[in-house]
Amino acid sequence: MPGIRRFAVVLLVLAAVVVSAFPAQAGAIDPNDTPGPLDISGGTFSRSVSGGITYLDLHTYGNWTPALLAHHTRNRIFVLFDVDNDGAQDFRGTVQSFGGRLSISIHGLGQSFDPIRARHPAGNWLQVILSGDSPPNPLSSWQVAFRSQRISATGACTSPCRDRAPDMGWWTVPAA
Ligand SMILES: [Ca+2]
Numbered sequence: 423m424p425g426i427r428r429f430a431v432v433l434l435v436l437a438a439v440v441v442s443a444f445p446a447q448a449g450a451i452d453p454n455d456t457p458g459p460l461d462i463s464g465g466t467f468s469r470s471v472s473g474g475i476t477y478l479d480l481h482t483y484g485n486w487t488p489a490l491l492a493h494h495t496r497n498r499i500f501v502l503f504d505v506d507n508d509g510a511q512d513f514r515g516t517v518q519s520f521g522g523r524l525s526i527s528i529h530g531l532g533q534s535f536d537p538i539r540a541r542h543p544a545g546n547w548l549q550v551i552l553s554g555d556s557p558p559n560p561l562s563s564w565q566v567a568f569r570s571q572r573i574s575a576t577g578a579c580t581s582p583c584r585d586r587a588p589d590m591g592w593w594t595v596p597a598a
């Protein structure tokens with residue numbers, strides 16, 4: 423069955439490429455504890471071998487569109503960075519949309535960085551890709567947390583619905 427053997431070899435090569443591209447990966451879940459679509463359900467964190475690029479993938483229990491995070495609203499997702507693992511926030515990234523395009527602006531420690539694009543691969547999925555070895559993304563392991571905030575004129579979120587993930591403390595982004 424040479425056809426099947428060739429297929430198996432291709433699969434093995436693909437698996438090797440995936441493993442080497444993402445040598446370090448971590449994940450965590452957050453409870454279903456907040457009304458509205460921005461109730462955070464969990465995150466996964468992957469580092470690439472090529473310069474320590476970090477992929478932050480945040481998932482929510484509900485679906486939402488980039489318009490929900492429009493600049494003119496106060497609905498936001500925040501990414502909190504503790505890059506020296508002392509339990510205190512060093513940088514904060516603010517995710518919002520302008521004309522339907524999601525971006526994240528990162529500030530902290532007296533520094534501001536140009537906004538970078540944030541991705542929305544599915545209705546319940548936010549992805550932020552951080553270039554390697556930058557002040558908010560050191561090659562060593564660091565800590566991350568997320569906050570979401572939604573305010574609506576009607577429904578459960580007339581006073582802001584807020585979620586933090588994890589509820590207390592931090593999740594670990596593995597070293598590159
Ligand atoms: Ca939650």
Ligand SMILES: [Ca+2]
Binds near residue numbers: 504506507
């Ligand atoms: Ca810190």
